[in-house]
Amino acid sequence: MTDKSNPYQVPTTGHVWDDNLAELVNPPPKWWMIGLHASWLLVVLYGVFYPMWPSLGGYTKGILGWTQVGEYKQDLKAIEAVRAKYEERLVTADAAGILGDQELRDYTVKSAKVLFGDNCAACHGGGGQGGPNYPVLADDDWLYGGDINTIQASITNGRMGMMPAKAGVELSEAEIDQLANAIAQGQPASTPLFMEKGCFACHGMDGKGMQALGSANLTDGIWRFSGTVEGIKYTITHGVNDPSDPESRNAVMPTFGNTKLSETDLKKLAVYVHQLGGGK
Ligand code: HEC
Ligand code: HEC
CATH class of the missing domain: 1.10.760 (Cytochrome Bc1 Complex; Chain D, domain 2)
Structure with missing residues (x-):
């Protein structure tokens, strides 16, 4: 007859209470114990290598000297090193020259996206799609001209079409x-x-x-x-921009040549707008 309280015949500790109440010996499996010990060991090792414990006036720094800010700065340096190569060339190149250089042009278009978003999108729309009273830049229809130098002049000097x-x-x-x-x-x-x-x-x-x-x-x-x-x-x-008529339509493109934008920024924006407009 099998023992109903211990059907698998697990060994007991040998102690018996109340005639038949015994304690079984049932240790967790080995793999589980190894996992348990490995995990606390990992915590301790982490604390040895990396910053971890708060301490008086700071925290334990870890023997690797790693910090999140340090890693960020290193990444930034790497990015700036890549950028510097192009930025240097942009200083001397003119906008037409940038257009003619596929690599430089790709870099410029990417890096000008943020400039456009910050300075131009409020009026011309994020994708240059224009808005009420603001001209579309993302087509090949131009008020003043879509060649690269004219676009740069529009941005640098501003525009104000006038119709009485x-x-x-x-x-x-x-x-x-x-x-x-x-x-x-x-x-x-x-x-x-x-x-x-x-x-x-x-x-x-x-x-x-x-x-x-x-x-x-x-x-x-x-x-x-x-x-x-x-x-x-x-x-x-x-009319348009007629100062003598208070109801005149308003169409003023601000001047960017005298703002915080650098010469290089203005060139970048010209190249950016040029490619928006489907210019070749
Ligand atoms: C305050 C609103 C405003 C901002 C900001 C603005 N623009 Fe304009 N932009 C205009 C208006 C209005 C015109 C049309 C002027 C006209 O009709 O004479 C225009 C015209 C232009 C033109 C000429 C388009 C053509 O068809 O010839 C270009 C190029 C241009 N903007 C680029 C830019 C760029 C690049 C920026 C950002 C650096 C920018 N604009 C920022 C309002 C703005
Ligand atoms: C002194 C120059 C000048 C004269 C004269 C002139 N225009 Fe204009 N007109 C402009 C300019 C510049 C614009 C564009 C303004 C802008 O977009 O900044 C314009 C814009 C317009 C527009 C708006 C077009 C649109 O796309 O919304 C109409 C319509 C127009 N003109 C009709 C006329 C008519 C009709 C006459 C004659 C009675 C006339 N214009 C005479 C300079 C002139």
């Missing part, structure tokens, strides 16, 4: 209406008013704009302000 309210001439409501409708259809030159009222002087005979003035192309369906008839009428009536 009612183009500075006599314009009746009906004439404004007629001009706005022609422009909304992308055909500004289809009304003789475009010539008669002098719009062509800034927007060109064909209405495609002049980059020297930053006068918008009125034929391409890309709108700086608004493409609705109402919106276009507003632009014609109040």
